[in-house]
Amino acid sequence: MSQPRQPGVPYPRLPLPETQEDLAAFQQWLGEAIPMVGALGLQRMTQGTAQEGGALTWQLALSPNLNDKGTGFGGALTAQTTLQGWCWVTLWLRAHGRAQDVVVAEARQRFLAPVTGNYRIICAPSDPQGPAQLAEKLNARGKGSIALTQQLYCGDTLCLEASGRYAVLPVA
Template structure:
């Protein structure tokens, strides 16, 4: 349970499954492993091909102006990328730690309603290159792009570089 989490104590990994992950079970584990996830307003996760999409409610991320708070939106984009890599690793049968190495974002328009975020590799060959690097060195890096839309309006573009650490 999230309330019993302590600093410096890793949360147990979600057991690997055969076949595709149950995204609802992954989201439940995520909210326990990272307590702030429950406050991010994620209402649904979907995956199609190399794209992971979240549906999000705006209410938990409102700022004083009644629009999306940039810090919350940035945190969501960073976490979405982390989830992309974690789920990709799980699909490869790998249980390795992922960290964000760097991230940037550009805001284009205010977020004024519930929204969705999409995450996919910046380079279509990124997953293949990551798989090769993991096979050769046991660690690797991939760059992912995240986009946030309110309806059809692009409000935020973000990019993150995620590192897969060697197995412990």
């Protein structure tokens, strides 16, 4: 059993993958590194190939994210989309052999319909050239940022659109 997290103490990084990322191991590490992850109802994550745009998809349970009306709580949904963007960038960096910190620089949400059942969130670059542009910035300056878009679906209904810019910090 791991020690409880302490404020001001960074959590140890997960070693970079030697081949393909083990998303189950990453999800377990994520829950230890960021304690609130355990309360978000994240059931499973999958990631498409770079040729498919590298979309990161999360399957989530509604029950831990209910509001007083019996639908998805906006604050929880916002936290999930923001965290998922952070994960997308972190996984992208790991796939490129880079151990750098990621921070959220900007985030926006637009709520379109109530979330009434279990749901999925899909995160992908806002611009198909975003990953290549990020790689160029990292190679030239050691830092950069990328814009991502998240879409939350309950069944076939698009309930939330979110977008954010995530900054990759230079190695300290």
